[in-house]
Amino acid sequence: MEQEMITSIHNPQIKRLHQLLNRKGREASGTFLVEGVHLVEEALQSGAAVKTVIYDMDRGIDPACEASLRVYDRPLKRIAVTEQVLAKLSETKSPQGIVAEVSQHSVDWQAWKQKYEQAGSAFVVLMLDELQDPGNLGTIIRTAEAAGIDGIVVGENSVDLYNGKVLRATMGAIFRLPLFRLPLPAACEELGAMGTRLLVTSVHDGSVAYDEPVYDGRIAIVIGNEGRGVSPEISRLATTHVHIPLYGAAESLNAAVACGIMLYEARRQRKE
Structure with a gap:
């Protein structure tokens, strides 16, 4: 040394x-x-x-x-x-x-997909659409690892994965999860071709409560930008639009909190 x-x-x-x-x-x-x-x-x-x-x-x-x-x-x-x-x-x-x-560690996206295709395995992937707050991104990565998520796709124009605030908020989870920085629409389409259902968080007309869909098989959960939510381009690709009901006066939830609720609902259902 x-x-x-x-x-x-x-x-x-x-x-x-x-x-x-x-x-x-x-x-x-x-x-x-x-x-x-x-x-x-x-x-x-x-x-x-x-x-x-x-x-x-x-x-x-x-x-x-x-x-x-x-x-x-x-x-x-x-x-x-x-x-x-x-x-x-x-x-x-x-x-x-x-x-x-x-x-900077990198996992090959094509090899990752091929592994699941060849094994016929289920997975839960988290997809982040232009997140801007480094604290949110770091907390989401840490929460995703805790929930046992299989991978995270960080879309273009998101905050840098290796921003110091992001790294500190992950508490080391960034070293253990498969992370991909990809154009999100293309990644969504590729996952869709594998039979993946895309659950997009939004207040879209006809959206259902987050705990109504069945989180089995291959699932991708999309969390949108803190200000505008999920982009229209990604929203159009959704299999299901989901929302988290609000019972108090708050107009919305923090992106990291909403993400945690969704991920643990997926974990709860898959555990049962």
Whole structure:
């Protein structure tokens, strides 16, 4: 395991890593930063492609992360830095003294579909239509993993999967779920060709309560943009439009809350 020490914020490696704090830099490099003991430990334990671990030389590496590093079976670089240098790579008010550079993980969409087609297996997929709030996206990913969902398709023009707020809200679930960034209409049509029923959340005329459809077989649940809901293009592809009844004065539910209700209804029915 390669070891290095850096004390200047002007070091070329630190400048390169600093660029990963914005989407353009992440897309150019194909990597992203995770910050904090828990997320770094989750990345190491999940087998994610961790390239570099950067830590505060005065604080050292947390024992939990150190234990994960000892058993990590891929080559990586350790860089000890000063508190000032680490602050250059941090987005939080109270940095925990450790950051890691991780390769953006990708699951092949066609291979994923083929696996289910060949096995004739059922699945529940979550499809997100232009979600904009990073906290919502991160919470949804975390909730989807907890509910045992089989995959998530994040549509174009959604908030970046590797935004720092998204990553922190996932609490490590991002390293364990199959995630796809795809044009949503095409993905919906491809799933439809596999016999997948598309449940679209909306207040569309004729929509039914979320617990009326039967969530068996192959199901795709579509959650729309926080402001305008599901786009008309996706709405037209729906097998069923569903809504969550509101019994108080609230006009709507937060996207992450609505998503959680839908996912756990699917889990409840499939469990029974």
